[in-house]
Every structure is written in C-alpha cells, then in structure tokens.
Amino acid sequence: MSPFFAQSIGRAALAGIKDLIQRIFLRGENPFVSYATNCMRPPGAVDEKAFMALCIRCNRCLEVCPYGSIKRAGVGFAMGTPYVLAEQKACYLCMACCRLCPTGALDSSLVSPEKVSMGKAAIDKSICYSHLFLEHDVLPDHTGRKIGALCNTCYNVCPLQDKAIVLRKNLFPEVMDACVGCGICVERCPTRPKRAINVIPTGMGRVDEAGFYFRKAKGHYESAVTVEKQGQQGVLKGDRLLEQKSRIDATTEQPKFDFPYSVPKSIEGWD
C-alpha cells in the first residue's frame, strides 16, 4: 500500500469520526427548555407538563413516522422526548404515532387530523410576499433583488385548505382558528432567512394574546356579538364593518352606526 493511499484513508477516517461527533453533539439542541416557535410536540400530545410525565422516551412515534418528521430532544430534562421541527420537516398528519403511544402521552383516540392542536400558525405581515405585494407592488428581498409576488404557497400546501388558511380577496392568506399547527406552510414558505409564517406551539404564550387589555378587548367583542344576537345592532368589526362601509353612498340615506351600550352618567369614586 502506498503511503499516499494510507494517508488518504486515515484522513477520511478522521473526517468521519469528526463528523459523527459533531452530529452527536450538534443535534443535541434542546428545544423544550422553554417553548420556541416551530417546535411542536407530535400530534395528539397532552399538555406539556403531563406529556413530560407520561412520555417514557420509547421513541416509537419516531420509529413509525413515515416522513421522518419526528426528532428527539437532546441533553436536558426533555432528553429523548419527541418533537417536530417545522422548518426542517413538518408533520403531515398521517396520525400513525398517536395510535402507537403506549402511555397515552399522545392521545390514541385521536384519528382525524382536523382535531389535532399542535399549535397555531401566525403570518408575519412585514415579510410575507403576498402581504408586501398588496402594499408595495414591488419590493426588494434580502439579496436586494426586486421581487413582487403573489406567492400564497402556504394556502396551496395547507392540508386543511380553505379551513385553516383562507385567501382574502384572492390576494393574501389569513390563518383561521381551524389551523392545527402541522407546520407544512412553515416548511414550504419561501422567505429567507426568516419564514413569513411560523407555528406557535400549543401552550406557548403569544404576544398578541397576552395581557389584561387584550382579554378585556376580547370580552368586549364577545359581548358585542351577543348583543347582536338579541336582535339589536351590534358593534361591527372586520369584514362586516367593511361591508357596511362599502354600502355607504352619499346620494342615499346614511346608515346609522349606533353604540348599543348605555353610558353611565357618573363613575364611582370619581367625583
């Protein structure tokens, strides 16, 4: 054997060992120290605390997953527990893992993909091509190239199309409450380096749903809906407001925008 040949074999072996060590330790990033976007538990998972108690790290969900979506968490308390990293490989909702879970950490009675709740997708309107196109027509991407696109990839790949993601005015996508958080839209979203659509896993707090004033406003909205059901004219919001505004015509009689609440004359302790 020539020395050159031996040297190259040795170099290849060293490179292989180095690669293996890197793969062991670099894939050890642990997404469940705290919640992170695009890191979801597999479909049918019970809430995070019960999941940590019930999951015995047997990795049968990982074994049976035909898409290779399910990964293992690395060093830490959650070591060995399964998760789906939507940016790498999303869950395709085949529901094979739920059936197999021996301890009920994944709900084995769950068979229909519509009832999964791994998370909720949220669109970042400042990067989404469709939303940007709507506002600017033409825009630079991260390389400085001018692009303008009606992309709507998330709408096209969504397994619950027209339920979880709808196209508003055939122009821009919007995520609805039916979203199960499978993450296929995240996997396919073309924007780089950040995705314009991200899945926020179930149990993780959302900025736009947090805090007292949000809950207060939500309660106000709900009360307005109930008022409307009773036959009075409620507070209009969103599409219905747009619809009513579009019917405003200066030549005809103007519709009335009533405020259906009685305003108190005095407030306690405010004299």
Add this chain to the structure above:
Amino acid sequence: MYAPYRRAVQFAALFLVFFIPVLNLFEIYSITGTFYAINIGSLGIADPVVILQALFASGRLTVPLLGAALFPVIFALLFGRVWCGWICPYHLMADGAAVLRRFLRARLFRSSFPEKLPVSGSFKANVVRFGFLMLGTVIAGAVSIPVLNYVHAPGIISTEGMIFVKERTVSPEVLFIVVVILLELTVLPRFWCRLFCPTGAFISLFRARFTLRIENSAKNPKAPCCTENHCSAACPMGLAPYREGNNLLCTNCTLCVDSCLSKRLRFGGFRLGA
C-alpha cells in the same frame, strides 16, 4: 449445557434491536418498538419500571398502562429474572466486558484491576438496588419526569440501534452506556446489573413458590457441597448458588449449573420440560 442456548437468545435479542427498525423501514409494522415498550402484533408490552414511573409522575391510572406491564410481570412470576440473564442486550455487553476484563487482567495489567465485586454479599447488594429503585421512583413522582428512563440501559441500547438504522447517527444517551461499560471494565465489575439496574430490581420482586429457580439437589442444600466452589466463582451476581438459588439477585443465567462438576445444581420450582 445451557450456555450456547443462552448466548443464542441474547444475540437474537441484540439482532432484533437492529432488525425491528429495518422491518419498519420496509413498512412492516407487525412488530414495532424498542425495549422501553414493544408491540408484537396487537400485544402491547412495556417495561414495568417505566410504567411504574409514568403512574407516579402523571398521577393517573389507566388500563392500557397496566395492561402493558402485565405481561412482563407474569413472565417474571413464571421464569424469574430471565429477562436480565437471557434477553437484555446490556447484560450481553456486560458479559463481553467481563470476558475482556479477565483477558486484560491476565495478559496486560497483571491483576491491577480489582477482582472483587463492589458491594459484597447479596443482602447489601439487594438493599442498594431496591434503594436506588425507590429513590428513582420517588424523584420521578416529585418532579413529574420519569428520571429512571435516562439510565434505562436496554432501552437506551435499543433506541440508539433504531436511531442508527434510521438516521445513521447516535444521540448523546449512548455516552451513558459507554461510561458504564468502561467502569465495569476497569474498577467496578458488574456493578450496573447487580447494584443499580431499576428494571432488574423491579422484576425480581415478582417471585413466588412456583417461580423458576436454581436448586441444589444435595442432601443439605445450605452447606457447601464441594471444596472447589466453581458455582460461586462463576456467578456474575456474586451469589453462592448452592444455597442462594432463590435469591432476588439470581437471573437464572445457568452459569452455575454449567460450572458444577458434580451436577448437583438444577432448575427447581416450575420446571422446564422436566
């Protein structure tokens, strides 16, 4: 001679570690799982320690959980701690480490490794292993995480095998196996199976009068029956098999039966084909 059959069964179990994921790659799902929990057809089997921890940690008692633990418990009641001695892939690796150790002691290091098992005496060893099991279960209940799964040697080996087949890599848990094997090879011979393994400790609790065991057919089974004492030297668990065949540590590995020159040791209790 039981040794060849035992080795065959052990190697078959080790083969299964790599073969089950290969089957699943070809989309044959009649047998799935790892040694934490396995499904053969529709029969679900799970490690009873794992189930025990899940019960303590989650505080909920469900029928599928108990049903999965039922089969190993019945198996242990009939055959004793046969899982450890005959099937567990870690025990096979520990056997290999013991052979390598004997070679290193004799040829290279000139008896610089200790020969004695770390905690001598079966009673002390049992106290240590049941203490470890109880401690682990209590911690699992307290922090709501099945902590003993991090040190579940057969489960880790089979999981790593599955990951190796599926992804051509291994995960950090494999370091646990490496460290324990290195310790067994150098300073603490046979310490994991004998003193710590929670699975072995838990399934050895299930022992009845009809359980398979090692029996001494001499007239006085409590007294040493020969001067050579090959059986005690052969026992990997540090027992004296002529009188401690019914000890909770015994794995029915039959090394003592094979080593007995006068053929006094044999299977007792519920007998196989006898």
